[in-house]
Amino acid sequence: MSGYIQEDIAPEELAQRSELASSIAGSVRELIEATVRTEVGASDIAEARRLIEAATEILRKDQLPGAYGIRFNSDGSKRSWGNAVLGRRNPIAPPVVLHHEPDHTWTEVELGPAYEGPAGLVHGGVLALILDQLLGSTAEFQGVPGMTGTLNVRYRRATPLGQIRGEARVDRVEGVKTFVRGTITSAGEVSAEAEGIFILPKWARGEVSDVLRKSVGEG
Numbered sequence: 001m002s003g004y005i006q007e008d009i010a011p012e013e014l015a016q017r018s019e020l021a022s023s024i025a026g027s028v029r030e031l032i033e034a035t036v037r038t039e040v041g042a043s044d045i046a047e048a049r050r051l052i053e054a055a056t057e058i059l060r061k062d063q064l065p066g067a068y069g070i071r072f073n074s075d076g077s078k079r080s081w082g083n084a085v086l087g088r089r090n091p092i093a094p095p096v097v098l099h100h101e102p103d104h105t106w107t108e109v110e111l112g113p114a115y116e117g118p119a120g121l122v123h124g125g126v127l128a129l130i131l132d133q134l135l136g137s138t139a140e141f142q143g144v145p146g147m148t149g150t151l152n153v154r155y156r157r158a159t160p161l162g163q164i165r166g167e168a169r170v171d172r173v174e175g176v177k178t179f180v181r182g183t184i185t186s187a188g189e190v191s192a193e194a195e196g197i198f199i200l201p202k203w204a205r206g207e208v209s210d211v212l213r214k215s216v217g218e219g
Ligand SMILES: CCCCC/C=C\C/C=C\C/C=C\C/C=C\CCCC(=O)SCCNC(=O)CCNC(=O)[C@H](O)C(C)(C)COP(=O)(O)OP(=O)(O)OC[C@H]1O[C@@H](n2cnc3c(N)ncnc32)[C@H](O)[C@@H]1OP(=O)(O)O
Pocket: 001, 004, 132, 133, 135, 136, 137, 140, 145, 146, 147, 148, 149, 150, 175, 176, 177, 197, 199, 200, 201, 202, 203, 204, 208, 212
């Protein structure tokens, strides 16, 4: 399946590229938040647009032909830098950093004004997005990796913008299917619960080497 790329990068070079990716994405993330909250007038908007367009032109000088894909070093470490939830190069991503414990996976992340749905509250689709990745990565690290087949989310109470905690664990593995459960907690209370079924697709069965299955970390 295209998009899964073997690309060996030496550790020092990788650390440098990783730092560059996080730094530019962080700046753009700040720009997004500033855009949501700005109250400046037409002339400041025009000036800001001019500078943003100039920055875009610099970044366009050297571009990948398409999406980033998922890249592996031969030691099994993995880079999902374009990922909409985790991607260190992606300013749309909060970004979520996952911590894989032996029996569960967790994350704590700050969701600011760019993730608003109802006034002052996190958009339900954003919570579903985070739960999809959290549960999917839990399946990948503690069960069998797979595409999301089914994701059910129950929103129990509103989730205010700000710090949230996500936690997930594998419920069971049945052949190519991994059943995972997870929660979003906000201010000490569970605000959303999810159950997901992650399925190793036909195209990946028998082809996925152990090193890819158990690849370490987002990179
Ligand atoms: C170098 C290669 C590395 C490959 C790694 C492998 C997987 C790659 C994927 C991701 C891994 C990594 C981590 C990230 C994880 C999550 C983050 C984000 C996830 C997403 O953002 S992902 C995008 C949204 N997602 C889709 O875009 C899926 C579109 N869809 C399909 O790609 C197929 O539809 C698929 C694969 C779902 C099934 O297709 P299939 O042909 O492989 O499966 P098949 O028919 O053989 O069924 C086998 C058993 O699953 C049951 N079953 C079938 N479909 C079901 C469903 N929907 N719900 C519940 N159960 C289902 C059957 O009933 C049978 O059950 P039983 O065996 O008990 O009879």
